[in-house]
Amino acid sequence: MARRIDVTGAGGVRLAAWEFGDPPKTDRAPDPASSGSGAVDLPGVLLLHGLMGRASHWAATARWLSARHRAVALDQRGHGRSDKPPRAAYTREAYVEDVEAALEQLSLGPAVLIGHAMGALTAWQLAAKRPDLVRGLIICDMRASALGAASQHTWTEWFRAWPVPFATLADVRKWFGEDDPWVERPNPARGEFYAEVMAESPDGWRPVFEPEQMLRSRETWVYDAHWEELAQVRCPTLVVRGLDGELGRAEAQEMVRVLPNGQYAEVADAGHLVHYDQPEAWRAAVEPFLNTLGDA
Secondary structure (H helix, E strand, O other), X not given: OOEEXXXXXXXXXXXXXXXXXXXXXXXXXXXXXXXXXXXXXXXXXXXXXXXXXXXXXHHHXXXXXXXXXXXEEEEOOOOOOOOOOOOOOOOHHHHHHHHHHHHHHOXXXXXXXXXXXXXXXXXXXXXXXXHHHEEEEEEEOOOXXXXXXXXXHHHHHHHHHOOOOEOOHHHHHHHHHHHOOOOXXXXXXHHHHHHOOEEEEOOEEEEOOOHHHHHHHHHOOOOOOOHHHHHOOOOOXXXXXXXXXXXXXXHHHHHHHHOOOEEEEEEOOOOOOHHHHOHHHHHHHHHHHHHHHOOO
8 A cells, every 4th residue: 555745845846755665664663754654764765757757657666675675756746646836847956856855854865766767867966966865876767968859849749649538548558558659569568657647537538747847847958968967976876778768878888987986787678668667677677786785
């Protein structure tokens, strides 16, 4: 059963944080700062989804991690069950400040940050800004290079192509797993991924986010390169890519070179949704790195 914890982000935006696994039993007295989780003195892990994602996409990873960590997944602003104020800031600074606030309010730091795509960018930008809050970092399939105006235009047209509302969740799974022009070959995991971000409305199934807010969020990072912040990350960092993902091998290895304390891993038979496509292979890729960080 998932347990929700409310967090206040930048500008007063209410954020939903989630624990998906039961913390291990311990003989030590509970720490009041653990928000009643019973996770006593456990090393913290904060999991950050990518654009359009939600905390539940990390549920399997969080349950696995909860054997040795206090693992919390965050619905970032505009996503999942967190607030989506139309006039709120959807900037890089706001996303980073939200994670900073979550770590402090949940008493998770210094934590391991695990981020997918945009969540990974937020994680390394925070690690550069607040090294005292981050003891380790896992970057999952996120590029440091600028993607440019053409990429933003492509995303705008892609959102317009969505046949919303979908009549059923089966239609959601089929379109995103098979019929979407972005799908090169059938991908049931991709269909399931997008089914998780849909909610039923009177006329059918629609995304729980506002596409316009997603584009606003994306335009605050898509035009810029992010190598400078990457070079400022001092903690141990693992760069993970799916073999068929959006982060190419050459760029991933350059990211590792730029990082002061970087390591590299790749997951075969996985696309951009590495942890969702191949959960067992994802775990095998990140577990050795987490073991080197220890439990302190």
